[in-house]
Amino acid sequence: MKNKLLILLSALCLSFSSITFAGMTPEQMQMMQHVNPMPNLMHVVIQQGEQLELTEEQSKALKEWHSKNQPQMMQMAKQVVELEKKLAEEALAGASGAVLQQITNQIFSVREKIITAKLACRNNMHGILDQKQWDKLVELYKASQKPAAN
Template sequence: MEAAKIRTEIADKKISCRNHIIKTVNTEQWNTLIAAYQSKYPQIERKDILEILHHVNPVPNYMQAIKANTDELELTADKQKVFNTWGQENQPKMIELTNQITALEKEVYTASVQQKPKSEILDKVNEIEAIRKAIVSKKTNCRDLDCRNIEFRAMGYANR
């Protein structure tokens, strides 16, 4: 996954920069730098689940669009049921995954300013990437959910 590789490279460069600074400045200077940075660029605590979902991956939130446009889409009751069931089964997992990313991002931020080892930080970055991939997979499964011929399936016929 190219995006994961790029994110890891960026994290690696930032950690290398941090390590260079740590070797160059004394403890008081480091603490002053971190306080100034945290004041100007605090760790963002996102509250809205849709905002978090957009932050953690670029794949559209199809279920939200379906819910907002049910009338315009003229979905049958059976199709609405399929989408509602999908959402009920998968939304809790999506929320859990996005919360995991948010928590891990906070851990990465904290680990960096606390001068934790590069390997510890990159392990968390890799964990974030694995979760992002799982979210993209789930959202793509939703997009690919085939209910075009649901009326036939509901009556016991095979997909046509």
């Protein structure tokens, strides 16, 4: 139990970032930041793809991946948020430790699916981009994670 809580807390800490997701409401952006500890590379492609000098074929392949997988990611993110709300409500209502652990296990299961999907996205992207484009993508992503200077 302690290990799972430590993993969850670590994932939550890693998931908060200052990037803006294309085509998402502020609520959706916050939700994805909360549930997703993996890098959001597709966002960088959508926002700064011109800097990657994508071919038409590459651009098409990445857009197809995004349109196919983004709705599923949002559904899983919503599921995590709903389960977390349920966990808090059940804890306050006096649910047994076994019930709370069951909900926690469901949260971990969905988060694992999110991480697996993000890994597949990263692997797909790595296969579509050449090494120079990949290096540039990583550079752009890292730059997007730095807090804005005041």
